[in-house]
Amino acid sequence: MPLTDPELISIVERRRIVKKICRRCGAINPPTATKCRRCKSRNLRLRKRLGGKK
Numbered sequence: 809m810p811l812t813d814p815e816l817i818s819i820v821e822r823r824r825i826v827k828k829i830c831r832r833c834g835a836i837n838p839p840t841a842t843k844c845r846r847c848k849s850r851n852l853r854l855r856k857r858l859g860g861k862k
């Protein structure tokens with residue numbers, strides 16, 4: 809079943825775009841994370857869609 813509902817697509821995209829990246833090991837964590845799931849570092853940064861314009 810292909811994704812055709814635009815509302816659903818926007819939700820999926822938002823979830824995919826907003827991530828937290830560990831500055832120490834580069835692991836991708838969920839946006840709700842306060843600590844890195846790999847190295848337990850709290851040095852996380854938020855990433856919102858790099859590369860901007862499409």
Ligand SMILES: [Zn+2]
Binds near residue numbers: 830831844
């Ligand atoms: Zn880490």
